[in-house]
Amino acid sequence: MGCLDLSGSVxxxxxxxxxxxxxxxxxxxxxxxxxxxxxxxxxPGRSGRARRGSGLS
Structure with missing residues (x-):
């Protein structure tokens, strides 16, 4: 599954x-x-990156 680039709408x-x-x-x-x-x-214990399936990756 590909990623959706929402950067233009931020x-x-x-x-x-x-x-x-x-x-x-x-x-x-x-x-x-x-x-x-x-x-x-x-x-603690979190990378700060979006989780897979969150729609933010």
């Missing part, structure tokens, strides 16, 4: 601390937003 990548501002910008449609991604720090 409007911004933000840390969780900026989530509220990112959602507000999305609601106000600032900069023609399409999709936002929140990046979380990986916990």
């Amino acid at each position: 409007s911004g990548i933000h840390p969780p601390a900026d989530a509220a501002q990112a959602v507000e910008a999305l609601e106000r449609k600032e900069g023609n937003p399409i999709r936002l991604i929140l990046i979380l720090k990986p916990g």
